Amino acid sequence: MTKSKSALEPAPAKVLVLRTCNANLLSRGGKFQWSPVGETTTAPDWRANAECGNGLHGWLWGSGDWDLKEKGKDITWLVVEVDAEKVVNLGGKVKFPSGKTLxxxxxxxxxxxxxxxYASYPAAESNATGDSGHASATGDSGHASATGNYGHASATGYSGHASATGNYGHASATGNYGHASATGNYGHASATGYSGHASATGYSGHASATGNYGHASATGDYGWAITGYDGRAKAGKDGCITMAYHDGKRMRIAVGYVGEGLKEGITYTVNSKGDFVEVAA
Structure with a gap:
């Protein structure tokens, strides 16, 4: 019996793109309509060239040039699922012909x-070396590594390690004492458990250690380091740091900017007054 074409060909790898619209899901000054959840938006003028325009645009895995977001207070954030092979990198953003709003x-x-x-869904193998690969380690002390561009590595157990070394990679360590490392440009490293470590070393990377006592390091230019209560964080040139602290009454957020009070590559914590304080790395 002859197999159908769909049975012979694997499904295309998917990536997520983040973008902003107004409250009515309109962009381009209110002229272009995006689709609601569960539906697909298609560019009527698609061209597969490395130039702005002629397609749909956004930030791959939520990372890129934030100056491009919609202006105003009623911003809506869309997460769009896109075929990885159709994404065109424009530097600071990507474009694509169509995508499903998730x-x-x-x-x-x-x-x-x-x-x-989405990035933490279990994959079949714990090591993925091709572009757009997914790697998942769900047991305690597991290791997951995705070395190609657009890769995902997720370690969900206690004391796990996740590493995404290609550009636009995403590494997530969700258990306590986890380590997440994204070394390529525009990478995301997220350690959500207690005392986790997150490191994004490439250009415009994001490192998030949101559990208590976490460490976040975004040492590439224009990076963003985020920590939970009593965390430690550092950022590179023109980067920013967001840290949680308790002022004696409630939790609050302190925001600091490298070059505007904070120093490049220096590790900080925040005291109960919301002041950034240098600490040993």
Whole structure:
């Protein structure tokens, strides 16, 4: 019996793109309509060239040039699923011919939480070396490594290690004492458990250690380091740091900018007054 074409060909690898619209899912000054959750948006003028325009645009895995987001207070964040092979890198953003809307959120944090959850879905193998590969290690002390561009590595057990070494990679360590490392440009490293470590060393990387006592390092230019309560963080040139602290009454957030009070490559914590304090690395 002859197998159907769909049975012979594997499904294309998927990536997620984050973008902003207004409250009515309109972009381009209110002229282009994006589709709601579960539906697909298609560019009517698609061209597969490395030039802005002629396609749909956004930030691959939520990383890129933030100056491109919609302006105003009623911003809506869309998470769009796209065929990886059709993504065109434009530097700071990507473009693609079509994508399925998976989530519509009112905040960046909620949209990125969705993206991190998507990235942590178990994969068949714990090591993926090709572009757009997925690697997952779900047991305690597991190791997951995705070395190609657009790769995902997820270690969900206690004391796990996740490493994504290609550009636009995403590494997630969700158990306590986990380590997540994204070494390529525009990478994301997320360690969500207690006392986790997250490191994004490439250009415009994001490192997030949101559990208590975490360490976040975004040492490439324009990076963003984020920590939970009593964390440690450092960032590279023109980077920023966001840290949680308790002022004696409630939890609050302190934001600092390298070059505007904070020093490049220096590790900081935050005291109960919200002041950034240098600490030993």
């Amino acid at each position: 989530a519509v959120e009112k905040s960046w944090a909620a949209a990125m939480a969705f993206i991190r959850g």
